[in-house]
Amino acid sequence: MRLLNATSFEDMIALYLKAELTGRFGGEIEALLEREKARRLVIENPDLTSEADNTLRRRILAGYRAYVFEDLPEHVQWHRALLTRDDVAKVRYIDYSYWNELSNHTRLPSVAAEVVRSGREVFGVSNEGFLQAAQALREGAHFPELILVAESPDSALTVLEGHKRLTAYLLAPECLPDELAIIVGFAPECARI
Known part of the structure; x- marks a missing residue:
């Protein structure tokens, strides 16, 4: 493995959602985006500098896959x-x-x-x-x-x-x-x- 650069938890969450948006959880993500009155753009073209967008993506992920992160430590x-x-x-x-x-x-x-x-x-x-x-x-x-x-x-x-x-x-x-x-x-x- 060749490490390139450090990145953030927010970057990982954005990628997680983007990867799952077109997969089996796409319907659930779409429903959560609609409930939040948010556009797909917040996932498809994420602005990692926007705290509001980062918070929204965390809420969306928690809305359908919170259990995935139960064993994930905060200091990764x-x-x-x-x-x-x-x-x-x-x-x-x-x-x-x-x-x-x-x-x-x-x-x-x-x-x-x-x-x-x-x-x-x-x-x-x-x-x-x-x-x-x-x-x-x-x-x-x-x-x-x-x-x-x-x-x-x-x-x-x-x-x-x-x-x-x-x-x-x-x-x-x-x-x-x-x-x-x-x-x-x-x-x-x-x-x-």
Whole structure:
């Protein structure tokens, strides 16, 4: 991993929302934007210098995914970074029943990619989303950065947001760039995520 520059919690939240706006939580985010009388622009083109916009994005995220941040310490140091292909293959899923089962209890998306290729579905959930995302990569799609966490720059990386995109990269490894842009947060407590 090559660290590029420090960034902020607000940058991470903006990316988190932007990545999920077009995914399975898009409807919930749209409803929260409507309730807040806010435009998509606050997510699609975030102004990180606006405290009002930052507060709004925090409220929106808390409105549908607050539980994601329950184990995330407040003092995480966020950075933009680049991962090599080898680094990407070593990123782990969060410790969650679906991702554990999909990866044969290894938490490795490379193993999950093999499970998806085999056609085995977990908990009755279709693998079609992974296959479609991999095909989109093959057709030239560009995904938002993954959001990862780790205890330190030298410890194992865990995906906080971007599980499907990470799996798609490993289903279509020929589409993985030599260096993949990410946001990563470091704190000792992140080791347990």
